[in-house]
């Protein structure tokens with residue numbers, strides 16, 4: 498049994514990771530400032546984990562969180578490209594300063610390895626597809642700059658201090674527990690929840706932009722593989738974590754009509770500032786170094802995700818019915 502710290506444990510990816518670690522019998526500590534995460538995401542495992550409500554922008558919280566830990570899975574972040582366009586300073590503080598605090602604390606605590614949630618946004622609008630780790634990063638939004646800076650710090654701490662770090666560039670992760678209720682929510686969470694309510698989703702632009710949507714279980718698996726892959730192959734490295742399949746928003750909408758039963762059409766609005774057009778990953782690096790392979794494809798992931806949101810919806814209806 499190893500001791501894991503999941504930062505951002507009350508968030509979408511962090512809580513999915515924590516459930517898997519608990520299921521495997523690992524010892525789990527989590528830290529979260531509950532700014533975008535929710536305690537409800539930890540409901541079933543609350544008694545089996547240690548939880549620190551705190552902010553990693555505070556160095557003492559980071560030190561407390563890392564004490565006695567073997568592996569840090571650093572998922573805590575302030576996500577969203579448009580949020581960072583509206584408020585670049587918060588993105589900087591939460592995504593860069595907090596990450597530096599985690600690295601300093603991990604080094605001081607003698608942590609074995611830090612796995613970092615990096616982002617595909619680092620590539621920007623590179624015309625060549627698929628995107629390969631050897632391509633020169635070209636971040637557009639402040640969010641992309643912040644996430645890329647975190648990667649560079651990961652590499653620096655490996656090169657300068659010998660702290661083992663692995664950066665996983667996530668490509669548009671989706672699945673159960675992704676927050677659908679913020680203006681900054683990710684596209685699939687927003688579309689599924691509005692279509693299940695019978696409301697038209699809004700597609701920004703012509704809908705021909707594409708993403709390599711990645712089901713969250715694949716990301717969980719990649720994190721656990723990244724903890725245990727041999728250091729000669731993984732330490733100081735950056736890997737794409739994706740499905741390796743490119744889906745347009747128009748195709749997403751058509752598939753969701755099938756899965757949700759929504760019969761209406763979509764609204765089309767103006768393109769979003771800072772958006773990139775196409776995203777598709779080459780995942781051969783993660784395959785070779787970590788043994789990563791996406792086990793759940795896009796359509797199956799979407800089915801499971803729709804089923805989860807449907808259950809949440811009917812759950813709240815029955816709660817309302819009981820309350821009345």
Ligand code: UD1
Pocket residue numbers: 576577578616617618619667668669670682683684685687699700701702706708746769772773775776
């Ligand atoms: C970006 C990153 C992703 C990162 C995420 C964090 C890329 C390719 N991806 O996601 O790795 O995890 O930030 O927040 O840079 N859209 C609509 N209608 C909506 C909402 C969104 O049409 O209501 C469109 C957006 O304009 C965009 C696409 O859907 O073209 C995906 O948007 P979103 O889910 O916000 O993610 P990215 O910005 O692609």
